Amino acid sequence: MGRFLKLGENGNNERNISLPMERIRIYGERFERIKSNIDKLLQESDAKCAILIDKAGAPVAYSGDLSGIDIESFSALVAANFAATAEIASLVGEQDFETLYHQGETHNLYFQFVTKGIVLAVIFDRRTSLGLVRIKTENTAKAISSIIDEIFKQAESESSNVEVEPHREIPDITHDIEQDFDRLFGN
Amino acid sequence: MALINYAKREINLKIVYYGPAFSGKTTCIQYIYDRLDSRFKGKLITLATEYDRTLFFDFLPMELGEIRGFKVRIHLYTVPGQVYYNASRRIILRGADGIVFVADSQKERRRDNIISMENLKSNLSTYGLTLHDIPYVLMYNKRDLTNILSREELDHDLNIDSVPTFESIAIRGIGVLESLKSITKSILKVYYSRSS
Numbered sequence: 001m002g003r004f005l006k007l008g009e010n011g012n013n014e015r016n017i018s019l020p021m022e023r024i025r026i027y028g029e030r031f032e033r034i035k036s037n038i039d040k041l042l043q044e045s046d047a048k049c050a051i052l053i054d055k056a057g058a059p060v061a062y063s064g065d066l067s068g069i070d071i072e073s074f075s076a077l078v079a080a081n082f083a084a085t086a087e088i089a090s091l092v093g094e095q096d097f098e099t100l101y102h103q104g105e106t107h108n109l110y111f112q113f114v115t116k117g118i119v120l121a122v123i124f125d126r127r128t129s130l131g132l133v134r135i136k137t138e139n140t141a142k143a144i145s146s147i148i149d150e151i152f153k154q155a156e157s158e159s160s161n162v163e164v165e166p167h168r169e170i171p172d173i174t175h176d177i178e179q180d181f182d183r184l185f186g187n
Numbered sequence: 188m189a190l191i192n193y194a195k196r197e198i199n200l201k202i203v204y205y206g207p208a209f210s211g212k213t214t215c216i217q218y219i220y221d222r223l224d225s226r227f228k229g230k231l232i233t234l235a236t237e238y239d240r241t242l243f244f245d246f247l248p249m250e251l252g253e254i255r256g257f258k259v260r261i262h263l264y265t266v267p268g269q270v271y272y273n274a275s276r277r278i279i280l281r282g283a284d285g286i287v288f289v290a291d292s293q294k295e296r297r298r299d300n301i302i303s304m305e306n307l308k309s310n311l312s313t314y315g316l317t318l319h320d321i322p323y324v325l326m327y328n329k330r331d332l333t334n335i336l337s338r339e340e341l342d343h344d345l346n347i348d349s350v351p352t353f354e355s356i357a358i359r360g361i362g363v364l365e366s367l368k369s370i371t372k373s374i375l376k377v378y379y380s381r382s383s
Contacts, residue, residue, distance in 0.1 A: 024190050031194030056282025057246075057262060058190045058199035072229050072248040076262060080244060083278040117281065177375065180251050181368045185222050 024054060025155060030147055031061065037143045038063040038120075045136035046128035048107070052144065053079050055117025069123075078121045082111055101130065112137045115145040116152060191378075197258045200374055201282055202367070205307050206289035207299035208240075208268030211328040211357040215289060216245050216265050218360045219367060223249060241267040244279045251371075261371060268303070277310045285374040286323040287366050289357070290345055292335040301344050318348060322373035325352045326366050331359070 026034070038050050042064045049064025051071060057079035059071050082100065089097045100111040110122045110133050120141050124133050190199040204212040213233070220231045229248035236242045244264050251259040264283075266276040288307065290300040308318055327341050336344075338354065346352060351369045355362025 026190075026192045026194060028194040031192065054190050054199075054282065056190065056199070056201040056284075058201070058260070060190060060192070070230055072260070072262070073232055073246065076246045076248070076264075077232070079281075080278060083281055084243075084275075087274050087278060177251070177254075177368065177372050180254060181364065181371075184224060184227050184249070184251065185364055 024060070024148075024151060026060065026151060030151060033147050034061045034144055035063060037140050037147075041122070041136050041140040045122070045124070045133045047110075047122045047124035047133055047136075048127075050120060050122045050137075050140075051075060051078075052114070053119045053121060055079060055083070055119075060118065064123075074121070078111060078119060079117075082113070082119045083117075099134070108133075110134065110137055112141045114141045115148050118144075118148060120144065195258075196256055197260065198378075199260045199262065200284045200371070201262045201264065202285045202287060202370055202374070203279055203283040204263065204265040204287045204289055205276070205280075205303065206268060206326075206328075207291055207296060207303040208270075210268060210289045210291040210296070210300075210303075211326075211355075212265040212268065212289045213241055213245050214357040215287070215326070215363050215366075216247050216263055218357060218363045219249070219263065220247050222360065222364070227252065240269070241265055242272070243267065243275050259375075263367075270302070270306075273306065273310070276306070277313060280307075280310050281314065283321065285370045286321060287326060287370050288323055288345065289326045289328050289355075290341060292327050292329045292341065292354075293332055294334050294336055297336060297340075297344065300341070304345055322350075322370060322377055323348075324350055324366050324370045324373070326355045326357070326362060327352060328355045328357050328362075330354045330361075331356045 034052065038052065038061060041047065041050055047064065049062065049066045049069070051062040051074065052060040053075040054060050057076035059075040062071060085097050085100055089095065096113065098113045102109040106125055108124055108130065110124065110130070112120045114120050120137060122133055122137050204215055206212055216231070220228060227250045232246040234241070234243035234245070244266060247263040249261050249263065251261060264279050266279045286307070288304065311317060311321065325345055327338060329335065338352070342352065353362040353366040353369070355366065357363055
């Protein structure tokens with residue numbers, strides 16, 4: 001915080017912007033730990049697949065049989081659904097709903113709040129039961145929550161400390177965007 | 188909230204189209220969907236009422252492909268414009284990295300534009316943010332109609348931060364890709380500058 005950056009191409013469109021915007025930066029080892037927790041959940045619960053979704057609706061990590069599932073659309077809708085439920089909770093005087101369950105004919109969905117707006121979505125079928133999925137998902141959410149908290153703590157210390165490993169930097173891709181858009185839109 | 192996954196070398200960005208009802212937000216996203224090469228776009232999801240008005244949001248995922256080893260994904264959202272859907276707007280703003288504000292240029296919509304901008308500020312404040320904290324651009328839409336506000340009048344009402352502005356006719360695609368490109372560059376500049 002407190003650092004100011006210039007936006008815009010030229011003097012006409014420049015403004016100073018301070019940056020309290022949140023972002024999650026996930027590096028190799030922590031990502032693998034998150035992933036192995038999700039793998040373990042699937043093994044122990046016999047669920048079909050699981051997706052960890054950030055509060056903006058982007059998939060963070062996933063595992064299992066995801067065939068036929070549009071992961072990005074699924075994640076966007078789950079995040080919005082969960083956020084809408086949180087709003088409903090506040091309307092009835094609840095702090096939040098920690099879990100959501102949707103029962104279908106062949107597939108069931110179980111959503112568990114993790115931390116910082118992040119949600120763990122589990123898809124399961126008749127091979128297992130809601131009770132088992134619920135217990136295992138709750139345990140997994142706790143384990144992932146502590147990893148996410150580590151990530152946020154590190155982000156806080158990095159913002160007050162400029163020393164970041166060079167290979168961890170985001171490449172400056174702003175100059176490539178021009179031609180990339182042309183390619184995307186077939187110009 | 189940009190998700191930067193170094194393990195998978197992915198950057199995810201969320202861009203929200205905001206503005207008053209009928210200003211052309213869904214038209215923008217529909218145009219982008221129609222123009223996108225099928226290799227780079229996901230499914231366009233529209234949660235609309237039976238009268239084709241946005242009820243919750245429209246969602247379009249697109250992939251910029253791999254740039255310098257990082258896969259860049261952009262998620263485009265629109266919000267419903269009607270005043271009474273404010274809870275939906277607030278939800279969709281969660282974790283946004285940038286905003287395209289689509290204003291209606293018609294003179295009779297002047298007040299609606301201003302109310303929507305005030306509403307945006309108010310909703311950002313629920314996340315502890317102000318307009319100064321987030322990159323945004325302005326689209327002055329429906330420039331093909333008669334009886335429209337001048338660019339100066341729109342600037343006076345909406346462009347307090349001197350951000351990039353685009354005169355657009357979304358229904359014909361004029362100004363749509365330019366504004367999307369502009370906001371994407373602004374967001375990436377912020378993230379690049381922040382990490383350097």
